[in-house]
Amino acid sequence: MAAETGTPTTLTLKSNDDELFSVAESAAILSVTIRNMVEDGCAGGVIPLDNVDGKTLASVITYMNGISAIPADEEKKKSYRDKFLSDKDFETLADMVLAANYLNMSCLMDAVSAKIAQVMEKKSVGWVRRKFGIENDYTPEEEAAVKEEHKWTFEGVETDDDN
Amino acid sequence: MEQNKPSIDRLSSLPDSVRRRILSFLPTKFSVRTSILARRWRYLWSYVPNLIFVNWENQEIINRVMLLNKSQSIHTFALYHNIECSAYQLETWVTFAITRRVRRLDLYFQSQFASLPRCLFTCKTLVCLRLENCGHIPTSGAVCLPRLEKLYLTYVLYEADESLQYLISGCPVLEELEIDSCGAIAHCKVSSPTIKRLVIDLRWGGNRLDINTPA
Known part of the structure; x- marks a missing residue:
């Protein structure tokens, strides 16, 4: 010091x-x-x-x-x-x-x-990707599989994508 | 509107430890959901040291998430729930958390009264414990929470009037104690040389209260 x-x-x-x-x-x-x-x-x-x-x-x-x-x-x-x-x-x-x-x-x-x-x-997946510039490198099949695997996390979610 | 164009992949470029830290502030449902963002995010949630279940999950989902969690140690295990859960099931979850050296445990049952497993009262790593709508606090057997600094009890049931003091005696470094609605106790006694902050809400009942703390 x-x-x-x-x-x-x-x-x-x-x-x-x-x-x-x-x-x-x-x-x-x-x-x-x-x-x-x-x-x-x-x-x-x-x-x-x-x-x-x-x-x-x-x-x-x-x-x-x-x-x-x-x-x-x-x-x-x-x-x-x-x-x-x-x-x-x-x-x-x-x-x-x-x-x-x-x-x-x-x-x-x-x-x-x-x-x-x-x-x-509170935001949608698309919003987070956009704001943080996260490139979605899943193939559509892979993305569907991941979504299916964690289906419960997409249920009952209300997103607000303002700002 | 969308004039901002992040040229770099801001969040994905962060080290895993930082992204884990961000996810650790989310309820588990939302941290698992980030697996859809991109490949680098797929398994990140399973290394997050906090498990926070807030009424969206059934028992099967909670079991699955716990089974897939790879954290060596759990910082926070929180169950804010409305589910009916057997004593056996709750014991399994609490045991899982204790095995992973849990530091903070929140058990908050909204409607169903839950029966607490005994192993909870001898957890050596626990620093903060919050119980709501569960019981019973015992009057005998081992109670040893050597690191517990903060204890919050709301609508908790006690085996007897002495249970509260019995629990406190097993917490040698307790600094903060909050008791809400301890109407079940007729004679409430709190004695501890370490407590610095004490809040007792005596709604429901003309209880007798004895306090002996530096607070």
């Missing part, structure tokens, strides 16, 4: 599209990936984050600052997370889950995963 205790240390993070961000070390080390770099002494200059683009990183930093400003109160942290994710569209959530995984931030991972699950639950 920083040698001079007491003085807030600032880290500079660089996204894969070369945007630079300043963030307090105390907030940034919510990411285990960044914390390890700091502990290994590789955080002197700029920390390159090769798997995160600038737009997503800006969002993650907002989260880091917001959540680290809340004292140890799980209820308040949870409501901050809910609010933080409430206006994010599906594509942003997918980018965030990738970033949270790369940055090794388990609380953000769980919150985003839960949110994605919550959205997926």
Whole structure:
């Protein structure tokens, strides 16, 4: 950790599209990936984050600052997370889950995963494929067989495919 | 409307561990349903460590899903159900969960009262237990839940007034206890050196209550 205790240390993070961000070390080390770099002494200059683009990183930093400003109160942290994710569209959530995984931030991972699950639950198979760009590589026969195998999961499901 | 064109296969490009994590937040019915998405998704659900059954399944389906589940350990086993289920059947499911080192167990029966298997009270891995509309909490025999931190009891039946305290005595690290509608107990006694949060709802009956906790 920083040698001079007491003085807030600032880290500079660089996204894969070369945007630079300043963030307090105390907030940034919510990411285990960044914390390890700091502990290994590789955080002197700029920390390159090769798997995160600038737009997503800006969002993650907002989260880091917001959540680290809340004292140890799980209820308040949870409501901050809910609010933080409430206006994010599906594509942003997918980018965030990738970033949270790369940055090794388990609380953000769980919150985003839960949110994605919550959205997926009510949508049709076609909607999920479309939104996530999942290519259906089954042959029609295979797809019919899988559907038959798990027929019960398609019964009584009402989907709403707006947005 | 559809102007967004995800050029990469966003979700499928995620590591399996991340996709499993997403699926773990879904009721089991929906996580099994994702097998239809594409080949890479076909068996993913069977490695999800949570089994959450929410009234869409019959016993045959639950048995089948459990048989096909390949997780080494089960994090959550939840049954929010309306099905009529024999004591023998419930014991089979609970035993399955215990064998896979279950950490959180929710048994919530909506109409049918369910009879709890004894093996539940000696589960060494359980951290969180939620029981609704089932029983009985015993007054004798082994009760040892060494990791249990959270216990929620709603409309649960007790063999005797002492059962509740007998259960609590077997939970050395219990921190949170919620009891709703314990009307079946005339004299409710809660004594624990570890409980930090205690909620007792005394609807239904003028019970006597003795509490001795740091909460």
